[in-house]
Amino acid sequence: MILSILKNIFFLLFFILFTDIELISQERCGTVQVTKDREIQYPKYKKKRKNVNKETNIWIKKNYINKSIITIPVVVHVVWSNSNQNISDAQIETQINVLNQDYRRNNIDQINTPGVWQSIAADCEIEFCLAKIDPNGQESTGINRVQTNHGSFGMDNDIHTSSLGGADDWPNENYLNIWVCDLEPGLLGYATPPSNWIGDGDGVVIGYKYFGTIGTVQAPYNKGRTTTHEIGHWLNLNHVWGDSWGSNGCNADDNVSDTPNQEEENYNCPGFPHNAAACNTSYGDMFMNYMDYTNDACMNLFTEGQKERMLAAITQYRPNMLNHNLCNSHTNVSEILINEKKLIKIIDFLGKELNMNTSNKNCIYIYNDGSAEKKIILK
Numbered sequence: 616m617i618l619s620i621l622k623n624i625f626f627l628l629f630f631i632l633f634t635d636i637e638l639i640s641q642e643r644c645g646t647v648q649v650t651k652d653r654e655i656q657y658p659k660y661k662k663k664r665k666n667v668n669k670e671t672n673i674w675i676k677k678n679y680i681n682k683s684i685i686t687i688p689v690v691v692h693v694v695w696s697n698s699n700q701n702i703s704d705a706q707i708e709t710q711i712n713v714l715n716q717d718y719r720r721n722n723i724d725q726i727n728t729p730g731v732w733q734s735i736a737a738d739c740e741i742e743f744c745l746a747k748i749d750p751n752g753q754e755s756t757g758i759n760r761v762q763t764n765h766g767s768f769g770m771d772n773d774i775h776t777s778s779l780g781g782a783d784d785w786p787n788e789n790y791l792n793i794w795v796c797d798l799e800p801g802l803l804g805y806a807t808p809p810s811n812w813i814g815d816g817d818g819v820v821i822g823y824k825y826f827g828t829i830g831t832v833q834a835p836y837n838k839g840r841t842t843t844h845e846i847g848h849w850l851n852l853n854h855v856w857g858d859s860w861g862s863n864g865c866n867a868d869d870n871v872s873d874t875p876n877q878e879e880e881n882y883n884c885p886g887f888p889h890n891a892a893a894c895n896t897s898y899g900d901m902f903m904n905y906m907d908y909t910n911d912a913c914m915n916l917f918t919e920g921q922k923e924r925m926l927a928a929i930t931q932y933r934p935n936m937l938n939h940n941l942c943n944s945h946t947n948v949s950e951i952l953i954n955e956k957k958l959i960k961i962i963d964f965l966g967k968e969l970n971m972n973t974s975n976k977n978c979i980y981i982y983n984d985g986s987a988e989k990k991i992i993l994k
């Protein structure tokens with residue numbers, strides 16, 4: 616009898632626990648869902664998106680050239696309702712630094728890429744800058760701060776619509792729009808993959824707890840890799856496991872030939888090799904790829920195949936990123952002129968002003984930028 620009651624309690628507890636997990640479980644990256652929603656909302660996007668994989672494969676076969684560095688101008692819209700969410704400029708800069716390290720393979724943890732994949736780990740030759748010119752041609756920091764009364768954001772239009780409590784896009788064909796805001800629990804970020812039709816809301820949305828490496832970031836997503844991952848989607852990368860699970864898991868493809876087949880996503884930080892038996896691959900899952908779901912500290916590479924796909928995406932669907940001056944300030948030349956260092960005074964060590972032509976005395980040169988130089992004559 617007692618055993619039977621205990622058994623029932625056990626099953627009840629198990630049921631509650633299981634149901635709770637079901638309730639709170641949500642994809643941490645919303646890109647697959649957002650793409651589906653967008654295809655319903657914008658028929659033109661869907662129509663053009665259908666051809667993207669075909670066009671990309673043709674482009675890669677015919678046109679793949681190892682181009683010089685591409686620099687993508689970024690605007691970061693910080694949409695905040697309390698000071699914690701209004702992340703600092705310094706925090707934003709740490710994210711740009713992570714992107715420039717990860718997309719140039721200058722990340723210090725590249726040594727953690729298993730030896731068998733070092734030769735296909737790519738310097739993607741893509742860099743990022745905070746835009747120095749805004750859509751009106753005015754000087755800019757590339758950071759747009761907007762206060763809101765909106766609660767946490769989901770994956771609808773609110774975040775990119777100022778009248779709904781978000782921040783309006785800067786022209787999507789010219790800038791990578793990144794919105795940083797409070798996202799609903801469990802959701803780290805999402806992005807819109809490219810198509811010939813680009814519209815409102817194109818860009819990347821990241822939770823303020825997962826953006827950059829300092830300030831409000833929370834472990835284990837505190838190394839800026841959520842944004843590295845989402846920009847991968849924005850440049851047409853799929854999840855490395857191909858977004859299919861169960862019996863079809865190994866057959867689903869991420870449309871990249873040098874990433875091994877993978878049954879499903881990975882979490883936390885597995886040891887290498889991992890899951891080699893699942894899809895009968897030589898070295899198992901490439902769980903340290905930026906397009907998996909492992910912890911930030913566990914991720915460290917894009918492959919050459921992923922690089923090709925991203926360059927194809929820029930050239931075909933985001934061509935304005937190739938030629939622009941949005942990373943160069945108008946004022947560079949005049950700033951240099953203003954900041955030119957001029958000698959304004961020469962004094963001796965007692966503070967007495969000396970003739971500007973003084974050359975044979977121990978003295979101090981004072982410049983207009985506030986700096987000073989000591990001159991000591993050695994005899």
Ligand SMILES: [Zn+2]
Nearest residue numbers: 644646848854
């Ligand atoms: Zn994703």
